[in-house]
Amino acid sequence: MPAVLNGLEWQTCLRRILILNANESASTIAALEHGEMALPTVEIFRGQQAYRFLLEVICGLNSPIVGETAVMGQFKEFLLSAKFPKNHWGSFLRQLATNLMIDAKRIRHNHLQGIGSQSYGSLVRQQVKGIPAVAVLGAGKLAREILPWLIGKTKVRVFYRNYEHAKDLLEIYPEIDLVKYSDADARWPQNEAALVIAAPLSAGEVSRWRGMQRATFNKCLDLRGEAASDPVSGDGDVIKLHELFEALRTERKRLEGHVEAARAEIKQLVQRQSQQAQFRPFGWEDLCA
Helix, strand or coil: CCCCCCCEEEECCCCEEEEEECCCCHHHHHHHHCCCCCCCCCCCCEHHHHHHHHHHHHCCCCCCCCCCCHHHHHHHHHHHHCCCCCCHHHHHHHHHHHHHHHHHHHHHHHHCCCCCCCCHHHHHHHHCCCCCEEEEECCCHHHHHHHHHHCCCCEEEEEECCHHHHCHHHHHCCCCEEEECCCCCCCCCCCEEEEEECCCCCHHHHHHHHHHCCCEEEEEEECCCCCCCCCCCCCCEEEEHHHHHHCCHHHHHHCHHHHHHHHHHHHHHHHHHHHHCCCCCCCHHHEEC
8 A cells, every 4th residue: 555645544453544535545546446456455435434434443343342442542542643734634634533532432431331341351361360470472552451451360471672662561550570572581480371462473483482481371362463374383272363252252242232222323423424514625525434
């Protein structure tokens, strides 16, 4: 994909989203529609459908974990660092982002609160129950979402690659051990532990690191998006991200009513936004996601 010159690009855990001006980026959109770019999967949403799609993603309705909060946090962080064009199109995008946040908060409040433990952290905690220690590879967003579910349940060691990005974890969670990630032995106090991969490491890097440790990892939770295409091997059970999601299928059926109610209100909000939109310039017909 070419770089976005006059739009916004948002990267979530599962997808890359480009928010484009349908007129200014007409050639790029046409190339995508006609399969002229070698991309495995492309979805294009225009106008009201684009707003609906963005709202569903932010609310966690298109996530394997129904109603997850992580994606809304990712959208907030994205907006803080986003560089909006300094023109009328940029002003439209700012207003669009504000409307999305307001509507997403409303949807979550009305339909997606109190639906039970629907997070990566809850899944991880269930899998490591009874294991005396857990090694978390990574100190980024995913690791920080998991940590509150582990603190007080097991001994936690967080392996960081950039100390400046990780040092605040000791202030938030003084119970953890914060250790630099390297191929050397980390001198484990326990022989038995679980491993949670929450960083973009290759399977070869993880295997090499495991081989240097004295601890025995009876269970490995591979939370990388590449877990299936770049599998980690080693002793003990290795549970891939998609296998964790399988455990949620039954739970998703229970939540179908919440999801349908949320989608119905999203449809109403999109129609309301359409009635309020300034169609010239940069109204619904110019939006493509």
